[in-house]
Amino acid sequence: MGRPVMTSISPSTMAAVRRSGAVPNAEFLLAAEGIRKEFPGVLALDDVSFRLKRGSVHALMGENGAGKSTLMKILAGIYTPDQGEVTLRGVPIRLQSPLDALENGIAMIHQELNLMPYMTVAENIWIRREPRNRLGFVNHGEMHRMTADLFKRLRIDIDPEIEVRHLSVASRQMVEIAKAVSYESDVLIMDEPTSALTETEVGHLFSIIRDLRSHGIGIVYITHKMNELFEISDEFSVFRDGRYIGTHAASDVTRDDIIKMMVGREITQMFPKEDVAIGDVVLSVKNLTLKGVFENVSFDVRAGEIMGVAGLVGSGRSNVAETIFGVTPASSGTIDLYGKRVDIKSPAVAIQNHMAFLTEDRKDTGCLLILDILQNMQVAVLHDRFVKGGFVQESAVEKACEDMAKRLRVKTPGLFERIENLSGGNQQKVLIGRWLLTNPRILILDEPTRGIDVGAKAEIHRIVTEFAKAGVAVLMISSEMPEVLGMSDRIMVMHEGKVTGFLDRSEATQVKVMELASR
Amino acid sequence: ETIGVAMSLFDDNWLTGLRHSMEDHAKGLKDVTVNTEDGQGDIAKQQSQVDNFIAAGVDGIVIMLVDADAGAAISKRAAEAGIPLVFVNNAPSNVDSLPDKQAFVGSNEEQAGTLETETVCKMLGGKGKAVIIQGQLGTTGQRGRTKATHDVLATDACKGIEVVDEQSANWMRTPSLDLVTNWLSAGRDFDAVIANNDEMALGAIQALKASGKSMDKVVVGGVDATADALAAMQAGDLDVTVFQNAKGQGVGAIDTVLKLARGEKVEKKTYIPFELVTKDNLAQYTAKN
Amino acid sequence: MESKALAETATQDHPAPRKRRLPTELSIFLVLVGIALVYEILGWIFVHQSFLMNSQRLTIMVLQVSVIGIIAVGVTQVIITGGIDLSSGSVVGMTAMIAAGFAQSSTWTRAIYPNMTDLPAIIPIATGILIGLAAGLVNGWLIAYTKIPPFIATLGMMVSARGISKWYTKGQPVSGLTDQFNFIGSGAWPVIVFLVVALIFHIALRYTRYGKFTYAIGANPQAARVSGINIEAHLIKVYAIAGALAGLAGIVTAARAQTAQSGMGVMYELDAIAAAVIGGTSLAGGVGRITGTVIGVIILGVMSSGFTFLRVDAYYQEIIKGAIIVAAVVADVYRQKRKKV
Amino acid sequence: MESKALAETATQDHPAPRKRRLPTELSIFLVLVGIALVYEILGWIFVHQSFLMNSQRLTIMVLQVSVIGIIAVGVTQVIITGGIDLSSGSVVGMTAMIAAGFAQSSTWTRAIYPNMTDLPAIIPIATGILIGLAAGLVNGWLIAYTKIPPFIATLGMMVSARGISKWYTKGQPVSGLTDQFNFIGSGAWPVIVFLVVALIFHIALRYTRYGKFTYAIGANPQAARVSGINIEAHLIKVYAIAGALAGLAGIVTAARAQTAQSGMGVMYELDAIAAAVIGGTSLAGGVGRITGTVIGVIILGVMSSGFTFLRVDAYYQEIIKGAIIVAAVVADVYRQKRKKV
Ligand SMILES: Nc1ncnc2c1ncn2[C@@H]1O[C@H](COP(=O)(O)OP(=O)(O)OP(=O)(O)O)[C@@H](O)[C@H]1O
Ligand SMILES: Nc1ncnc2c1ncn2[C@@H]1O[C@H](COP(=O)(O)OP(=O)(O)OP(=O)(O)O)[C@@H](O)[C@H]1O
Ligand SMILES: [Mg+2]
Numbered sequence A: 001m002g003r004p005v006m007t008s009i010s011p012s013t014m015a016a017v018r019r020s021g022a023v024p025n026a027e028f029l030l031a032a033e034g035i036r037k038e039f040p041g042v043l044a045l046d047d048v049s050f051r052l053k054r055g056s057v058h059a060l061m062g063e064n065g066a067g068k069s070t071l072m073k074i075l076a077g078i079y080t081p082d083q084g085e086v087t088l089r090g091v092p093i094r095l096q097s098p099l100d101a102l103e104n105g106i107a108m109i110h111q112e113l114n115l116m117p118y119m120t121v122a123e124n125i126w127i128r129r130e131p132r133n134r135l136g137f138v139n140h141g142e143m144h145r146m147t148a149d150l151f152k153r154l155r156i157d158i159d160p161e162i163e164v165r166h167l168s169v170a171s172r173q174m175v176e177i178a179k180a181v182s183y184e185s186d187v188l189i190m191d192e193p194t195s196a197l198t199e200t201e202v203g204h205l206f207s208i209i210r211d212l213r214s215h216g217i218g219i220v221y222i223t224h225k226m227n228e229l230f231e232i233s234d235e236f237s238v239f240r241d242g243r244y245i246g247t248h249a250a251s252d253v254t255r256d257d258i259i260k261m262m263v264g265r266e267i268t269q270m271f272p273k274e275d276v277a278i279g280d281v282v283l284s285v286k287n288l289t290l291k292g293v294f295e296n297v298s299f300d301v302r303a304g305e306i307m308g309v310a311g312l313v314g315s316g317r318s319n320v321a322e323t324i325f326g327v328t329p330a331s332s333g334t335i336d337l338y339g340k341r342v343d344i345k346s347p348a349v350a351i352q353n354h355m356a357f358l359t360e361d362r363k364d365t366g367c368l369l370i371l372d373i374l375q376n377m378q379v380a381v382l383h384d385r386f387v388k389g390g391f392v393q394e395s396a397v398e399k400a401c402e403d404m405a406k407r408l409r410v411k412t413p414g415l416f417e418r419i420e421n422l423s424g425g426n427q428q429k430v431l432i433g434r435w436l437l438t439n440p441r442i443l444i445l446d447e448p449t450r451g452i453d454v455g456a457k458a459e460i461h462r463i464v465t466e467f468a469k470a471g472v473a474v475l476m477i478s479s480e481m482p483e484v485l486g487m488s489d490r491i492m493v494m495h496e497g498k499v500t501g502f503l504d505r506s507e508a509t510q511v512k513v514m515e516l517a518s519r
Numbered sequence B: 001e002t003i004g005v006a007m008s009l010f011d012d013n014w015l016t017g018l019r020h021s022m023e024d025h026a027k028g029l030k031d032v033t034v035n036t037e038d039g040q041g042d043i044a045k046q047q048s049q050v051d052n053f054i055a056a057g058v059d060g061i062v063i064m065l066v067d068a069d070a071g072a073a074i075s076k077r078a079a080e081a082g083i084p085l086v087f088v089n090n091a092p093s094n095v096d097s098l099p100d101k102q103a104f105v106g107s108n109e110e111q112a113g114t115l116e117t118e119t120v121c122k123m124l125g126g127k128g129k130a131v132i133i134q135g136q137l138g139t140t141g142q143r144g145r146t147k148a149t150h151d152v153l154a155t156d157a158c159k160g161i162e163v164v165d166e167q168s169a170n171w172m173r174t175p176s177l178d179l180v181t182n183w184l185s186a187g188r189d190f191d192a193v194i195a196n197n198d199e200m201a202l203g204a205i206q207a208l209k210a211s212g213k214s215m216d217k218v219v220v221g222g223v224d225a226t227a228d229a230l231a232a233m234q235a236g237d238l239d240v241t242v243f244q245n246a247k248g249q250g251v252g253a254i255d256t257v258l259k260l261a262r263g264e265k266v267e268k269k270t271y272i273p274f275e276l277v278t279k280d281n282l283a284q285y286t287a288k289n
Numbered sequence C, D: 001m002e003s004k005a006l007a008e009t010a011t012q013d014h015p016a017p018r019k020r021r022l023p024t025e026l027s028i029f030l031v032l033v034g035i036a037l038v039y040e041i042l043g044w045i046f047v048h049q050s051f052l053m054n055s056q057r058l059t060i061m062v063l064q065v066s067v068i069g070i071i072a073v074g075v076t077q078v079i080i081t082g083g084i085d086l087s088s089g090s091v092v093g094m095t096a097m098i099a100a101g102f103a104q105s106s107t108w109t110r111a112i113y114p115n116m117t118d119l120p121a122i123i124p125i126a127t128g129i130l131i132g133l134a135a136g137l138v139n140g141w142l143i144a145y146t147k148i149p150p151f152i153a154t155l156g157m158m159v160s161a162r163g164i165s166k167w168y169t170k171g172q173p174v175s176g177l178t179d180q181f182n183f184i185g186s187g188a189w190p191v192i193v194f195l196v197v198a199l200i201f202h203i204a205l206r207y208t209r210y211g212k213f214t215y216a217i218g219a220n221p222q223a224a225r226v227s228g229i230n231i232e233a234h235l236i237k238v239y240a241i242a243g244a245l246a247g248l249a250g251i252v253t254a255a256r257a258q259t260a261q262s263g264m265g266v267m268y269e270l271d272a273i274a275a276a277v278i279g280g281t282s283l284a285g286g287v288g289r290i291t292g293t294v295i296g297v298i299i300l301g302v303m304s305s306g307f308t309f310l311r312v313d314a315y316y317q318e319i320i321k322g323a324i325i326v327a328a329v330v331a332d333v334y335r336q337k338r339k340k341v
């Protein structure tokens, strides 16, 4: 290579150079060459290269576990690569810690939320950079003002003084975005920032991104949502199995091209919805109310029916699902299962009644992070299957989990891998597997394909359809409009804790749903 | 009258006897109530208990000090408050210069170790090998008794006795049982066990018996003359113990503090001597403690 | 994915079953072996004896910690749920006192029931276990239903149970126990009780639903709840078991000492927790195994036997003991980290 | 498992903005007031005296726990980071011994330095704080860099430091301290030291970056790390501060008793942790305030004074004490839950 051999410059020197403004001009803002990273049993990145231009949005695409997050974590100073070189503005650099990366102008929004739940929004955003007064004390008033300014600029409506634990997942995601922007970095990495957002916030985020791009900032954008790619990115790179496949301009390709690059084959049908015979009402909810959260929610779901639930963030969809499943028992109203009144006062009761519920928040209410895949998958099924005299029938349950993992295309070195070490999408698959194993009669899914790649998404849709075909009633909450429209027999729309209407498959369109959702 | 009794520790067999003797004696007196506190071996806690007694306005305080050296501070505190104070059993470091309305009733720790060791020495005929089992390190009893033991073993008559090992078993039976078993497994050979108290001596006996040692061949000595110890002596396992008159000290302390409270004159220092117990005079003690 | 890439990379698309990792206990076991070998070598150098080739010493090493071990088995389970049990040492004292009260022989002046004849040993044993169980139930109930932190609930029990054991006979020791009762404390019986208990709960934790749920609760209580686990009921079970084991430990302690005293078991909870943590149980919950705890317990036993063996001065023992505990865990952490890479 | 995980079910998305919540300490403060009032009423009924209208008693209530309080201020910070410090009680003993060695007056046979003249009190005081600091640095370094659990690192220090204090003078107490040194233990001085320390760290935790980092690390270490906080360096600071405060507590203890003994401070760590937890600090990290800890400490003091005041038999004191600790926290949890809905 014609590049002069350079020894790595220490991050602190680099930071000083950056502050001085004497930043060398290079073709690429950030480049990574020949990166290799191995975890025990997994080669996450193998000779991968990546180049980011200034003032552009560069999307990263790839199946779950392709290595996208791992590469970004290397660029953000969280992992050190086993091999390879990172150059920032043409200067080779070795990042030793997240602080190095931040000081060099690289900020990152992580795939999993990384906030301090018991601290306020303002404290979360300005941590380590709190404004101080002459005596060295944190100036809370100033910090509040700075946060308010930032939020005004980004058009975010969240109280800076509220503790983060009180926020919904979507709001937390917005806080993360604001925090990353507040670093005023040159490189901004966004790892699936929209997986918890609805269209309104996404649109919102995109305007922020465009604004940043126009200021010469380079943005790396990871997503599994194809439409976002075309809407926001200038160019994109595709990874597969820890290898670099190629980089193209977004305008040069079609959706199918990308899928083929990612998956190595074509995906015929994204929403393999089939018409099935609709049976009796199995879940009937009447005037369900949770004080201060939602009220008078009434609907029926029948065997074989897939009922989609749409709404904006904070419309209370997740809360309704939680209440039906007994996580937060209702303050009034009734739930009938299979024609019988049931007082669902805890999830245990719901499960006894053959319900299953995939929660929205993977990290908080889903994963048993430090346990292995097997234990994560089997935990719900052990209530009535695979147990004899208290003893777990290990080989039978292992076999079942293994089959399920295969079916869902979980990418892992083995069932005894900690779920913590899986990529986000693969974690989601394991959790879906947990519930499918229980052979439910009522299946409640809250954002089921959050963070899942296109290939697996189609597979999950196919499985859900199969379940419906077998007579399972499905309640599917989703913020992805194509998914709701593509999969549902009927759509229930919510707005601010109230049901605003139902739409049949035949009459449902994006416009009609949005109308009801924002009424 | 209300008398505050600050004990150093409840979890100790001899101290329990002392405490009961005070409580029982007070019960027999008219209009005297005692209010007992457990210092749990913590000198600071004990100080606070004295402060609490003062705040509660008791008529007199009896204290079994956690440590002799803390006596001066407590003595000063009580003198300032003008409340009579009697030190029982454990003499404060300022025992020779006690202020008005204060007195000491008790015995001298070192004497126990001296009596015990002298007798063991005699039984061994002045030569052989011995192990010493100490109480919890740093406590008054451990220091006083161990020092006395070493002093006796340094005398001409007992110089022939070699100390082959010396460890602590925290005053308790099971740790002593484990300690002696460990010694035996390490092949330590000894003719005598000199323990700082009876519980540890009994633990040693259990260990010796469990490994098939004949108790006739080993001289075992303790201090306290607890019921269990006397039973063991009766059975021929324990050879020496030292009786410390809990009743004498307890009754003496209560009487003294009451006299002080009533403004009567008392003896500044009353020493109640330790008494040696062996198989020969065992009978007269079995009823006592 | 049927791509050729698969052949070359170490990754596999589909889970390869049966590829269990090396158990983490292996690492701490090697540490134990290391400590024993150091003693062995020092033994030859300084006292010209073998440390390990001595069956009596091998027994006492475990014997002296078997009571701690019995408690630690229960405490490990509690810690796996993300809780803590500070009460076990006091429960040992309390059950020892009460059980011994039923085990006194008629040739002795009884502390509590002066006119009772000798009872068969099963009665004090059952009493002791039940009292421990009751203490555990109270702990569990408080934690599950009033939602106070386990630290506080069991601290309260720790203080109260100690109070009860002092109050029970007003501080008098309870001695003169029947031979039948003392039997379970004689010889290597405590070791056998410990190992049987450890085996039972090793199996329970690894192979039963009880075990799987215990780990799940510790790993993420909210997720466990949503997965249909009745957390409250399960926690009560776990604490009750820990209490019952502490009760059993109290019986063994009294039988070994052939007496019961109110001060028995002081600070045992700390040793038990330490053994569990040394053995790899995480106080954050979700992680831990009985095998690790057993090794942790044995490390404590080996350490103290080693001190006596090498004639370490009593004044230095504690200083060194602290350092060894830290060093053992540092070595363990270091080994596990290296293994990973 | 911390109860908050379970309790957090009544969800609310956007509570009314700008409405700062009532501080959580208010709740535990009311519990304190409740306990005091119960004593007051019982006092009038049974001993015909006022419990609170007695300035001497009010002082001693805090005085007797001020050493615990000084430690608890440090321990609270450690717990907020998600750690624990078991060594503080032993560090109290160790620093008391060593500091007192420099504070002996020449009229006394010195334990350590027989030929030294009287030193100004500042020397033993500085020595004590530095020794505590050193112990804390060792704890912090072990936890930050060897990644062993704080429980083990500080347990090791607990055992070793206790060993050092026994070994230092072979168990002899160090007495005959200079009046200048004893002064800081006289009268209400310990209370003043405690409150000043509490105030300083209350401010540090709430109004400085040091405080923000402390909370951040405890709440979510991963998040703290990616925000660029140097977790290792910060943890060392926190443990060092806790150690220095334990050192200070050791000095106050020795000055109050006018002697130093190797057994000083036994189990203080437990009282300090209990005070913090009673005051609302969560052992899971990220949550806690010095004001709460101060109230927790005072609850412990009020409880003991009340027992003596009401002449509760020592046998019952412990039994009741355990129950009160539990009840106080149950009441607190209950109030906080109600307030939320
Ligand atoms: N800490 C870790 N330990 C072990 N394996 C890991 C670790 N982090 C990631 N991996 C593995 O590395 C691979 C790449 O993971 P990565 O998170 O980069 O995927 P991704 O492309 O971001 O996927 P997704 O779209 O699901 O987020 C996966 O197989 C994952 O299991
Ligand atoms: N105070 C809170 N503490 C913890 N979690 C909360 C709180 N309030 C809301 N949540 C969680 O945030 C999530 C979002 O709830 P919301 O009422 O916004 O449902 P939604 O309409 O489904 O919105 P979304 O589109 O974000 O899923 C729920 O899972 C809920 O449990
Ligand atoms: Mg990812």
Ligand SMILES: [Mg+2]
Pocket (backbone or CB within 6 Å): A317, A318, A319, A360, A446, A477
């Ligand atoms: Mg939702």
